[in-house]
Amino acid sequence: MTETFRPETEAQLIDAISWANSELLPLEVIGGGTKRGLGRPVQTAHTLDLSAFSGVNLYEPEELVLGAGPATPLAEIETLLAENHQQLAFEPPDLSALLKVESSGTLGGVIACNLAGPRRIKDGAARDHFLGFDAVSGRGMAVKSGGRVMKNVTGYDLSKMLCGSYGTLAAMTRLTVKVLPVGQKARTILVRNVDAAQGVKALAAGLNGPFEVSGAAWLPASIAARSQIDYVQQVQSDVAALRVEGFGPSVDYRCQKLRALLAPFGETEELHSHNSKTFWKAVRDVTPFCDDDDRVVWKLSVAPTAAPGILSALSHLKEGVAYLDAAGGLIWLATQSPKHGAHEPIRDAIAQAGGGHATLIRGPASLRNAIPVFQPQPGPLAALSQRLKDSFDPNRVLNPGRMTEGL
Amino acid sequence: MKMPDPDKAVIARRLTIADDLRALVPGEGVIVDEDERRAYESDGLTAYRTPPLIVVLPQTVDQVANVLKYCKEQGIKVVPRGAGTSLSGGALPLEDGILLGMGKFNKVLEVDYDNRCARVQPGVTNLAITKAVEEDGFYYAPDPSSQIACTIGGNVAENSGGVHSLKYGLTTNNVLGLEMVTIDGEILRIGGKHLDAEGYDLLGLMIGSEGLLGVVTEVTVRLLPKPETQRALLIGFPSSEAGGNCVAQVIASGIIPGGMEMMDRPAITAAEDFIHAGYPADCEALLIVELDGPEAEVDHLIEEVRIIAEGLGATSLRISQSEEERAMFWAGRKAAFPAVGRLSPDYYCMDGTIPRNQLPHVLSEMTKMSKHYGLGVANVFHAGDGNLHPLIMYDANNPGELEKAEDFGSDILKLCVEVGGVLTGEHGVGVEKRDLMPTMFTEDDLKQQMRVKCAFDPDGLLNPGKVFPQLHRCAELGRMHIHKGQLPFPDIPRF
Structure with missing residues (x-):
């Protein structure tokens, strides 16, 4: 019979994982369970529910640090931070609409999947804000790393290992993260009528100047036309967008400079606070692909300049449509759900463009079972990853197979 | 400091091993002469010295791979070294180990402004990266104070920071990719010009691994556009509490300065006597706050910081009006180590990090310790991120004083953890x-870290004797003790 264990203390968590080892029965690890659609489907006898490890237990705004249980709802943390004009600067996405789940999930989920939004290019990913953890490893041993301070090189940086490990190494009981101030003002500059190649050049021009651009995206006309923002809907062309955040006088100054710089690429326009916010939330949450459930969604991470070439190489994909984030370094691609083999042209295009990786972010469980969801690693790296899994979880009791076979 | 017992049989084979290595690294790249080896006997932590078995200076990645493969086959230990500026003895040689010097890997391979990154060899100095791109308006952000000499390979090994790390991050936040060679001689590429390579974050794991997991042969670093302008405030406070409060209020008001440094009275005096930077004589804590960014922003924020500082009873406040003046504010701080070196025959630099609000408590405890040990201490503090550098003054020629300084240092670090x-x-x-x-980690914590090491280097040949106080065999660490059939958790809620 399938059971759900919901330990309430670290000692109970150790017992549960030790038992799974003794019986060799794997556990699916969940906090809020909202990220089940990411990664390969896990088939386990039992579920290990960490929802009891919830709540903020440390928040010192002037020290820029927050500590919480992994199952603490992201929404709760975001509300608390907003009261103090602070935020998780890596801009964790809310994938609930894309993955058809009820909420944006938990802090532990966002860290375990290393998710970040458009501010990635300026302030880093979840990994860059994850300061430390307490956890129980797949061996059933309490293990901690890092701490609550910003600068720490004491021992290996195991926080990096856990971030993006999809719960395959350890079950966390507590996390500390770095938090940062919210910019007083945000504006977005739109550049009209730039195709992908010109768009990526415009974004690079903005990023390569001293303007501290904190978002750099490009939308094709078809996506722009469906925007919730009137200005964007009406551009009737492909559009590049650059975000500037910070103190009032600084934002005004940088916007003015950027518009002058970008004018040769196309007509420019400014989105102010509310519209700017709505625009980047849509880019962050993959809103353009939330409606049409039939299509699969891929996330491609590449060198920014490679993006236009990859888009043309993939233009033959059925019902394919793509937009760019991270100045081109991130391609969000939706395409018709294939029976099999769909990943090959995508991964070939990336390889030919100099490397990177493609992840299937939304797709039916059958497809996620059939093809590599994450970019397959070359032999020696894959073997090393297996040995690292062994070091934490030799009996493969935590989320086995979630990332790839055996991991 | 006890290092692993040297393997006498390996030492006896020195000349044979050198001959084997000459076949792998032709030319002048294998050093056995005792006087020449002695040049490598220590790094920046000069209290410890050991001439290595042999020094090897490879020039190509294949040579590195062949040397490591050979060492693995022969069971010979390897200590990697960049410029040897480590202050923690990370590159301290072993009597029975090869010192693998990466100094000949000194080329900037590619600068790619469109993707805002550069591919460099590990022996390129930190400052040389910035020098290579600054004319085009870019720089590499982490700036450890040894940046003129330290190499990017060493920065990767140590996850080096600098005075700008609160705003711009450490090495780990500024590296996109690595090429590394494992002890098996396998060449691995991790990451590249794209962000967030998938699978386990091996890039993040390698950075700060202190040369225990692999040898880095290429680094792809992130380049940033230079800020339009930089200005600094030099603020004196009557107490470290007031200085600390100022730092907290600046951050609480939403400002993340490019740099925020604090010095205590002994450090201020030492720096002023040495550099004559014009530091105020009547304050107990001196704060340098540097703002960088667009001119409009910097002017705006300078004013905000001024208001905060004056509200907290600053006894003096100057705002840099020129690049020369800004450089002068920094000159004293940057020369703080040598300045303390003038006051004392030797000094010992510590490196703990504390929650910032603990600063007054930690400083007052340190004053007590200073009296207890009869040794002076001066403090410089990366105030923004809580990283404290106490400089303990001692004289190594006085018997027992080095040990006293080390004990003093240990007490400070234990307090930081506490x-x-x-x-x-x-x-x-x-x-x-x-x-x-063990003051920070349990035995289980350390064992998990050692298991990670085993995944890379099961024979423990890479830089042994560093980081871990006790070495365990990987076979022993891998074992699990399981009692089959137990169900010891009747009290766990289940559904």
Whole structure:
């Protein structure tokens, strides 16, 4: 019979994982369970529910640090931070609409999947804000790393290992993260009528100047036309967008400079606070692909300049449509759900463009079972990853197979 | 400091091993002569010295791979070294180990402005990266104070920081990719010009691993556009509490300065006597706050910081009006180490990090310790991120004084851990803080770290004797003790 264990203390968590080892029965690890659609489907006898490890237990705004249980709802943390004009600067996405789940999930989920939004290019990913953890490893041993301070090189940086490990190494009981101030003002500059190649050049021009651009995206006309923002809907062309955040006088100054710089690429326009916010939330949450459930969604991470070439190489994909984030370094691609083999042209295009990786972010469980969801690693790296899994979880009791076979 | 017992049989084979290595690294790249080896006997932590078995200076990645493969086959230990500026003894040689010097890997391979990154060899100095791109308006952000000499390979090994790390991050936040060679001689590429390579974050794991997991042969770093302008405030406070409050209020008001440094009275006096930077004579804590960014922003924020500082009773406040003046504010701080060196025959630089609000408590405890040990101490502090550098003054020629300085240092670091901080913020554990690791970690914590090491280097040949106070065999670490059939948790809620 399938059971759900919901330990309430670290000692109970150790017992549960030790038992799974003794019986060799794997556990699916969940906090809020909202990220089940990411990664390969896990088939386990039992579920290990960490929802009891919830709540903020440390928040010192002037020290820029927050500590919480992994199952603490992201929404709760975001509300608390907003009261103090602070935020998780890596801009964790809310994938609930894309993955058809009820909420944006938990802090532990966002860290375990290393998710970040458009501010990635300026302030880093979840990994860059994850300061430390307490956890129980797949061996059933309490293990901690890092701490609550910003600068720490004491021992290996195991926080990096856990971030993006999809719960395959350890079950966390507590996390500390770095938090940062919210910019007083945000504006977005739109550049009209730039195709992908010109768009990526415009974004690079903005990023390569001293303007501290904190978002750099490009939308094709078809996506722009469906925007919730009137200005964007009406551009009737492909559009590049650059975000500037910070103190009032600084934002005004940088916007003015950027518009002058970008004018040769196309007509420019400014989105102010509310519209700017709505625009980047849509880019962050993959809103353009939330409606049409039939299509699969891929996330491609590449060198920014490679993006236009990859888009043309993939233009033959059925019902394919793509937009760019991270100045081109991130391609969000939706395409018709294939029976099999769909990943090959995508991964070939990336390889030919100099490397990177493609992840299937939304797709039916059958497809996620059939093809590599994450970019397959070359032999020696894959073997090393297996040995690292062994070091934490030799009996493969935590989320086995979630990332790839055996991991 | 006890290092692993040297293998006498390996030492006896020195000349044979050197001959084997000459076949792998032709030319002048294999050094056995005792006088020449002695040049490598220590790094920046000069209290410890050991001439290595042999020094090898490879020039190509294949040579590195062949040397490591050979060492693995022969069971010979390897200590990687960049410029040897480590302050924690990370590159301290072993009597029975090869010192693998990466100094000949000194080329900037590619600068790619469109993707805002550069591919460099590990022996390129930190400052040379910035020098290579600054004319085009870019720089590499982490700036450890040894940046003129330290190499990017060493920065990767130690996850080096600098004075700008609160705003711009450490090495780990500014590296996109690595090429590395494992002890098996396998060449691995991790990451590249794209962000967030998938699978386990091996890039993040390698950075700060102190040369225990692999040898880095290429680094792809992130380049940033230079800020339009930089200005600094030099603020004197009557107490470290007031200085600390100012730092907290600046951050609480939403400002993340490019740099925020604090010095205590002994450090201020030492720096002023040495550099004559015009530091005020009547304050107990001196704060340098540097704002960078667009001119409009910097002017705006300088004013905000001024208001905060004056509200907290600043006894003096100057705002830099020119690049020369800004450089002068920094000159004293940057020369703080040599300035203390003038006051004392020797000094010992510590590197704990604390929650910032603990600063007054930690400083007052340190004053007590200073009296107890009869040794002076001066403090410089990366105030923004809580990284403290106490400089303990001693004279190695006085019998017992080095030991006293080390005990004093240990007490400071234990206190850092006690108040919620850590043993090392940016200098690394190395040999220096190795035996203090149990104050921060349980045996199980350390065993998990060692298991990670086993995944890379099961024979423990890479830089042994560093980081971990006790070495365990990988076979023993891998074992699990399981009692089959137990169900010891009747009290766990289940559904």
